[in-house]
Amino acid sequence: MKAYKSLSQGFYELDRYRISVLRFEDMRYIKQWRNEQIDVLRQNKKLTDEDQARYYEQVVLPSLEMENPSLMLFGYFWDNLLIGYGGLTNMDWCSLRAEVSFLVSTERISDEKLYESDFRHFLRLLKRVAFEDLRFNRLFTETFDIRPKHVAILEAEGFRFEGRMKQHVRIDGRFVDSLLHGCLKEHYDAEREKNIR
8 A cells, every 4th residue: 555755654543443545446435425515615516526536646646755745635444444534734844734634424424422433533643643753743724613513522632722714604605604723743742741641
């Protein structure tokens, strides 16, 4: 299996969860999930198979060979079953920061406990990639203010509220705020140190 040139390994595991480099065959599932959940994404039209193939060939594959790619996308697995995807986007290698991207299959969202477990494990794996392997300084997120449970999980995993962009997006004809959260390496390191003691 291919790995990102910038990473020391091709996959990361925690409990029964694993992230590994996004595969071409994952793209059809991602298309379905993105189209089903379009209201919570920065996506304004339905994706097609052609869109997904082009994105994989022109964006994902070339990023594997780059020293400093602008994104790193991973398939997200539970017991070897693809349940979602996400990764680091808008990567800034000078400032050592990246935005967190996460999407899980539509059916898993309806089970609140399952979604919480999925999201928390994903964030822990991604922080390991960003803070331990890449030695980045900061992760950040933007979440539409129609997802209070999603925000609560972010905050439980060490992402601190940093601001609100008022009426930032339009969803179903109404304006919605965007919430910004951030997680710093120093806070991640302090939490790890506390857990070791």
